[in-house]
Amino acid sequence: xxxxxxxxxxxxxxxxxxxxxxxxxxxxxxxxxxxxxxxxxxxxxxxxxxxxxxxxxxxxxxxxxxxxxxxxxxxxxxxxxxxxxxxxxxxxxxxxxxxxxxxxxxxxxxxxxxxxxxxxxxxxxxxxxxxxxxxxxxxxxxxxxxxxxxxxxxxxxxxxxxxxxxxxxxxxxxxxxxxxxxxxxxxxxxxxxxxxxxxxxxxxxxxxxxxxxxxxxxxxxxxxxxxxxxxxxxxxxxxxxxxxxxxxxxxxxx
Numbered sequence: 241x242x243x244x245x246x247x248x249x250x251x252x253x254x255x256x257x258x259x260x261x262x263x264x265x266x267x268x269x270x271x272x273x274x275x276x277x278x279x280x281x282x283x284x285x286x287x288x289x290x291x292x293x294x295x296x297x298x299x300x301x302x303x304x305x306x307x308x309x310x311x312x313x314x315x316x317x318x319x320x321x322x323x324x325x326x327x328x329x330x331x332x333x334x335x336x337x338x339x340x341x342x343x344x345x346x347x348x349x350x351x352x353x354x355x356x357x358x359x360x361x362x363x364x365x366x367x368x369x370x371x372x373x374x375x376x377x378x379x380x381x382x383x384x385x386x387x388x389x390x391x392x393x394x395x396x397x398x399x400x401x402x403x404x405x406x407x408x409x410x411x412x413x414x415x416x417x418x419x420x421x422x423x424x425x426x427x428x429x430x431x432x433x434x435x436x437x438x439x440x441x442x443x444x445x446x447x448x449x450x451x452x453x454x455x456x457x458x459x460x461x462x463x464x465x466x467x468x469x470x471x472x473x474x475x476x477x478x479x480x481x482x483x484x485x486x487x488x489x490x491x492x493x494x
Contacts, residue, residue, distance in 0.1 A: 279357060280360070281355055282322065284297070284333065284362075288367040296383055300379055314329040323341070339367060342365075364400035367416075368416070383397075401434065414430045423463065
């Protein structure tokens with residue numbers, strides 16, 4: 241599991257104010273280069289839970305080669321608000337909008353970017369498996385198989401995972417990676433992969449029940465040998481006070 245600390249996501253654009261007044265947002269493929277240096281890029285760390293693994297979307301070799309992979313990115317010149325431009329770029333890469341998308345960090349020229357941009361803003365997006373289709377330029381790969389990302393984009397991936405891990409117990413982020421009906425084993429796998437360690441099964445389910453985050457369905461799914469697993473849906477019980485959090489990171493298997 242990749243471990244990192246996220247860099248602060250707040251930036252100052254006062255020295256580049258022309259970037260937010262130009263009449264056009266230039267869109268580029270994550271796999272294409274330009275002879276002119278791009279002043280600012282929006283980079284996307286798009287994650288999905290597929291085949292039991294959290295995977296990231298990259299431009300690269302569909303046959304499995306690890307060289308010259310890139311996160312999706314677009315050149316930005318300020319016509320649209322940042323979040324609108326990032327969501328549109330995500331839609332183009334995925335063919336559908338992500339379930340959740342948020343700015344994660346700002347990265348400068350001290351780390352290399354595929355475009356040689358002076359500044360990059362990263363956004364992290366979560367996509368349910370049922371929506372994890374892509375433009376033909378991109379493929380889904382396991383986190384440990386992301387390949388030779390440029391150093392700035394590698395830092396973006398690590399920072400995005402740290403951001404998710406830090407907020408996992410206080411926001412329903414893990415559920416954004418799941419379809420509307422899921423098994424508790426699938427939910428636990430997502431928590432374990434984001435936290436970077438195994439969780440005790442019984443303790444995880446007790447914490448989940450205590451937090452009142454899920455509701456059982458009268459539906460079942462076969463998961464190999466043994467009894468079919470019951471399906472659940474995300475249905476937090478309404479509370480007058482602040483929602484109760486579940487500190488799953490404290491449940492590491494001893």
